[in-house]
Amino acid sequence: MDSIIVKGGKKLSGSVEIEGSKNAVLPVLTASLLAEEGVSRLHNVPDLSDVGTLAALLRHLGAEVEMEEGTVSVDASAELSCDAPFDLVSRMRASMLVMGPLLARYGYCNVAMPGGCAIGSRPVEQHIKGLEKMGTTFRTVDGSFEGHVDGRLKGAKIHLDFPSVGATQNLIMAASLAEGTTELENAAQEPEIEDLANYINEMGGNVKGAGTAHIKIEGVESLKGVDHTVIPDRIEAGTFMIAGAITRSEITLKNVVPEHLSALISKLEEIGVRIEATGDGVKVIPAENLKPIRVKTMPHPGFPTDMQSQMMALLTTINGTSVITETIFENRFMHVNEFRKMDADIEVEENHAFIKGGGKLTGGRVKATDLRAAAALILAGLVAEGYTEVTELNHLDRGYVDFHGKLQKLGADIERTDEQHTKSVITSK
């Protein structure tokens, strides 16, 4: 079985380059289906299995997709198929994002229901309700959403019950080729939404207000493929900030936008970890003694749920009791059992985790329960006594490029049993 083995106790030093953002490139790739002419060349694309999975889906739909050294080209000018089957959609929930572009372009889609995943049930009614308001009629057939539009999608005023990232993205894409104006209220404000809007505007679209809770989209007649550079991955950056903090080491991160990480940086500073801006990145400077905190995950600009397990790893090393409250996903504490196997003292009551930190972590064999838990367990392994073996690396490969290699370069004592595998995880043609 593939695993990463880390021996705890080494300090880190040096610098690490942050990749392009997984959560930005996935919606941007689906938006490339909106272009009836031209080729989109997307730069700063990370070599991740999720990108490979989405590329496979775009190819299945009839787009031409090429990948070379961080650039993915998508030509969606051919007549596309509108059927996204279960075997592709179920591999990755972001596949649902083909719905908006297909309905906008063809007035039809047949997209398998993605189902829940380890971190929660993850319903999609906000996507469906918004698209219905724009004139789509849905029925469910054999476990798929079949959507029909009479003519073209129509602009609408849509108030989201919750600022869902995926629903906001699907609706922006649908509205970009709809007739008239769409206004989204209580929209998600993540930097990845802004990146998607920038890409659509570069293609000839008209999206205003992305990055705020109120987004206004004027539909246009057509969009063209263009070049676009994906923003840096704020979650990978945050994960490496914690790598510096947990090992009490000064390290430098390159290709980071600190404004995208303000909630995490503010919590790290409260703990006693200084984050200093340096040209195109940041320096992580932990104090000698760190302090426990209370932290609650929230939609952006709040503290990101995707940093919750890595923060938990750090808090297990800090004297005193810290409290984490998870408000985004109903089942995102599965890593607690794995941390306990490493002798962490953590109690969970409903959506609160109480972490009594400062005790000794002990290495052992632990299982990655989701993508961020994979990284968090490796971070804990950096400071645990003895060897920690982390299995189920398929989760890690969804969202981190060469994670163990980057830690190795920073000085960690870490290796991966299937070294070859990490060369490229993108599915080839």
Ligand SMILES: CC(=O)N[C@H]1[C@@H](OP(=O)(O)OP(=O)(O)OC[C@H]2O[C@@H](n3ccc(=O)[nH]c3=O)[C@H](O)[C@@H]2O)O[C@H](CO)[C@@H](O)[C@@H]1O
């Ligand atoms: C590829 C990608 O960008 N994934 C990110 C995206 O996921 P994703 O877009 O799936 O996250 P959402 O913001 O939609 O979901 C957040 C919460 O809202 C619920 N919900 C969502 C839609 C809906 O129609 N009904 C509903 O109840 C979900 O079950 C979840 O509990 O944002 C999450 C929240 O920041 C991140 O953890 C994921 O890394």
Ligand SMILES: C=C(OP(=O)(O)O)C(=O)O
């Ligand atoms: C939950 C995540 O991703 P996804 O929405 O793709 O499952 C994540 O990136 O941590």
